[in-house]
Amino acid sequence: MLEIKNLHARVDDRDVLNGIDLSISAGEVHAIMGPNGSGKSTLAYVLAGRDGYEVTEGSIHYQGNDLLDLAIEERAREGIFLAFQYPVEIPGVAGTTFLRTAVNSLRKHRGEKEFDAMQFVKYVREKQSELNITDDMLRRPVNVGFSGGEKKRNEILQMALLEPKFAVLDETDSGLDIDALKTVADGVNTLRDPNRSMLVITHYQRLLDYIVPDFVHVLAHGRIVKSGGKELALELEKEGYGALTGTQAA
Amino acid sequence: MQGKAENSRNFTQCDSLLIGDKCGAHTVPYIEVKNRSAKVEHEATTSKISDDQMMYCQQRGMSAEEAVALIVNGFCKEVLQELPMEFAVEAQKLVGISLEGSVG
Numbered sequence: 001m002l003e004i005k006n007l008h009a010r011v012d013d014r015d016v017l018n019g020i021d022l023s024i025s026a027g028e029v030h031a032i033m034g035p036n037g038s039g040k041s042t043l044a045y046v047l048a049g050r051d052g053y054e055v056t057e058g059s060i061h062y063q064g065n066d067l068l069d070l071a072i073e074e075r076a077r078e079g080i081f082l083a084f085q086y087p088v089e090i091p092g093v094a095g096t097t098f099l100r101t102a103v104n105s106l107r108k109h110r111g112e113k114e115f116d117a118m119q120f121v122k123y124v125r126e127k128q129s130e131l132n133i134t135d136d137m138l139r140r141p142v143n144v145g146f147s148g149g150e151k152k153r154n155e156i157l158q159m160a161l162l163e164p165k166f167a168v169l170d171e172t173d174s175g176l177d178i179d180a181l182k183t184v185a186d187g188v189n190t191l192r193d194p195n196r197s198m199l200v201i202t203h204y205q206r207l208l209d210y211i212v213p214d215f216v217h218v219l220a221h222g223r224i225v226k227s228g229g230k231e232l233a234l235e236l237e238k239e240g241y242g243a244l245t246g247t248q249a250a
Numbered sequence: 251m252q253g254k255a256e257n258s259r260n261f262t263q264c265d266s267l268l269i270g271d272k273c274g275a276h277t278v279p280y281i282e283v284k285n286r287s288a289k290v291e292h293e294a295t296t297s298k299i300s301d302d303q304m305m306y307c308q309q310r311g312m313s314a315e316e317a318v319a320l321i322v323n324g325f326c327k328e329v330l331q332e333l334p335m336e337f338a339v340e341a342q343k344l345v346g347i348s349l350e351g352s353v354g
């Protein structure tokens with residue numbers, strides 16, 4: 001599904017990713033952990049294709065094609081989704097309008113008929129209640145005045161509606177209370193599918209109790225310094241990153 | 251404000267939205283007041299479509315044009331929804347037309 005080879009990337013004249021190798025097969029969930037500033041969000045943005053994140057070396061292949069050839073919206077239409085660490089506010093644009101525009105962009109791309117307002121409401125209803133999203137949240141402007149937890153639930157609602165093939169969740173658990181964490185994790189788990197892969201970025205092993213990953217990787221100084229199964233997260237929780245990152249020359 | 255308009259009030263608000271980094275906005279209020287008891291206020295704001303907002307919309311699959319149209323419509327909505335139906339529809343179309351070819 002996704003094949004990252006020797007990926008180097010630069011942001012603002014700073015080398016942030018320094019040779020990442022990562023291979024993710026269909027249906028797998030990989031977790032990435034690592035200290036603040038190690039490059040986790042940068043990796044997420046590079047995958048999404050954000051402007052200003054320049055790949056200086058290496059390659060990313062997605063479903064056999066060169067991902068780096070595609071613009072950000074083309075990647076989205078091919079099934080790449082990023083749940084943002086800091087979801088963006090869009091004043092004046094009602095949640096439903098935003099969601100419908102996004103869903104219709106994808107449907108158009110797939111040659112499907114676009115949803116009208118009524119059809120869309122029906123489509124949203126079911127997923128909305130699973131994620132505990134009120135009608136009020138959908139009427140309000142996108143993310144404006146949302147609490148941290150509401151923003152994160154809203155990201156997962158978008159994921160549920162857009163049905164991506166490859167989803168990156170950047171710290172979707174941070175800022176969630178215990179109940180919301182469970183709601184979000186349940187939402188993500190319903191979306192687990194043999195044809196869908198996920199990359200889950202988190203600081204807390206607790207999320208991985210709910211969303212159990214197939215692999216865990218530790219990122220430090222823009223490199224993957226250790227990979228393992230889900231038990232690696234438990235080890236990290238106990239021992240911290242010190243031993244792993246200390247041996248790594250910056 | 252006409253000379254006989256005793257204790258009249260006026261509030262003018264002028265909000266500008268900048269699209270792209272090659273533009274600016276100068277808002278020059280012009281208000282004629284011929285009555286000393288009139289109360290007149292003017293307010294202006296300038297905001298900008300941010301790269302973050304564009305990126306957010308495009309990550310969800312929208313083209314740059316769709317993203318700008320969505321954000322601009324959101325910006326105009328507060329005013330447009332105050333207009334009578336037939337004007338609102340017309341104004342909405344105008345916003346659409348003036349955006350054609352503004353991105354890319």
Ligand SMILES: Nc1ncnc2c1ncn2[C@@H]1O[C@H](COP(=O)(O)OP(=O)(O)OP(=O)(O)O)[C@@H](O)[C@H]1O
Pocket residue numbers: 011012014016034035036037038039040041042043085
């Ligand atoms: N736009 C930018 N301009 C300059 N430096 C940047 C930019 N984006 C990221 N960096 C730098 O790149 C490094 C990696 O940042 P990144 O956001 O990827 O870290 P992270 O692992 O996601 O951290 P956190 O756990 O705090 O979210 C940091 O040192 C950061 O300051």
Ligand SMILES: [Mg+2]
Pocket residue numbers: 040041042085170
């Ligand atoms: Mg981050």
